[in-house]
Amino acid sequence: MDLTHNFIVLTCLLFLHPLKVEKVSAKVLEETYRKWVQYKEDCFNTIRNESLPQTGLFCNRTFDRYACWPDTPAGVMINISCPFYLPWYDKVSQGVVRRRCGYDGHWEREDNGQVWRDMTQCEEEKEVASQELWFKQLMVSFRMLYTVGYSLSLFTLITALIILLSFRKLHCTRNYIHANLFLSFILRAVAVIVKDTMLEHHWGREIMKPTDVSEMLSHQAAVGCRIAQVIMQYCVLANHYWFFGEAIYLYSVLIASVFIDSNKYLLYIYLGWGTPLLFVVPWVVAKMLKENKECWAVNENMNYWWIIRFPVLLASLINFLIFMKILKVIFSKLRASNPTHYTDYKLRQVFSAFV
Structure with a gap:
């Protein structure tokens, strides 16, 4: 029997239901499969190397795709x-799974013909399972909420x-910058929706047949999901750096008078769409070389995560300082001028863009 079919059996055993297999995350699925393969290989090595009992009836050693059973004397409960491959093993490490060897030297069976096995001590606690189900439903509701929000924003x-x-x-230059900022918001929303859709398609499906497992663990599925993740991270960075471009433009109009001419618009393009590449590309390389797992959504080493988060925090900090400076200038000019006869064109331009 091939590994794919074995894994289907394994998954069914993990969730202890013969007809329905619960949805599992990619990380749990891959880690559980890896540990199960190791457990199975260790069991087969034990089966091959252990010597046979010298006397008496006994039930043969076996691996039933759930646990590894040694030779057991007739009439004995083993x-x-x-x-150890169970995802909740830390909570049931002191528990045992049981089988009974019949007096005829065969493993006892249930009325339906299946070999009897008591694994109640190895099951996940019902209270914990219900809490996890509640948390999962909460996350589904939260995702639906922000998906609706992104759709309205689009x-x-x-x-x-x-x-x-x-x-x-x-x-004009000001509205061109606005347009690029709007476009970055649009691309960010689309990227998030596409990424979530791909995650749901590849990792959130129910395991009903062998091809489902092979598709979920396939290289093609991971590549598509990683591409969506990279595009989303790029769009998030571009969104923040177009905010940065807006801040620089306002600062230029009101205070510094740089990057303000129409022929300087290309510099804003480089800043908004080009700067994110300086951080996304190294992050992709680091992920490929050091954390090439699943959809690149899990950050085991936070140093790689900071490659794409530090520039966001830096841009946000500079934006905050610029806006505080602009507010200070606006309020100082408003106090120094008569609001009913206000004619400062640049200040009104900045104030409208700022709002």
Whole structure:
């Protein structure tokens, strides 16, 4: 019997239900499979190397795809430690799984013909399982909520982008920067939705047949999921750096008068769309070489995570300082001027863009 079919049996055993297999995460699935293969190989080595009993009837050693059973004298109940590959093994490490060897030298069977086995001590606690189910349902509700939010944002942002690009009177450096910021928001929302969809498609499906397991653990599934993850991280960084571009433009108009000419618009393009590549590419290389697992969504070594998070925090900090400076200038000019006769064009331009 091939490994794929064995793993289907393993998964069924893990969740202790003959007809329904619960959804499992990619990390648990892959880790459990790896440990199960190791457990099975250790068992087969033991079966091959142990000597046979010298006298009397006994039930033959075997591996039933759940636990490894030694030769057992007739009429004896054998206790085996819970298998270490179980995801909840830490909670049941002191428990045992039981089999009974019949007086005829055959493993006792149930009425349906299956070999009898008592593994109640190795099952996950019902209270813990119910808590995990509640948490899972909460996360599903949370994901639905932010998916609806992203969808509404997509509609409004696309509408705003169309308006900005449709009227020639609105074509200027300031509105070009706005348009790119809106576009970065759109791409970020699309990337998050696509990434979640791929995660659900590849890792959230129910295991019903052997091909489901092979697809979930296939290289193609992982590559597609990782590409979606990379695009999402790039869009998140681009979104923050277009915010940074907005801050620089406001600062230039009000205070420094740099990067303000129309021929400097290309510099904003480099900043918003080019800067994220300086951080995403090293992060991809680090993931490929050091943490090439699953969808790259798990950060076992936080040093690699900081490659793409430090520039976000840095840009956010600089944005905050610039906005505080702009607010200080705006309020100081408002106090120094008569609001009813306010004619400072640059200040009004900055104030409208700031809002």
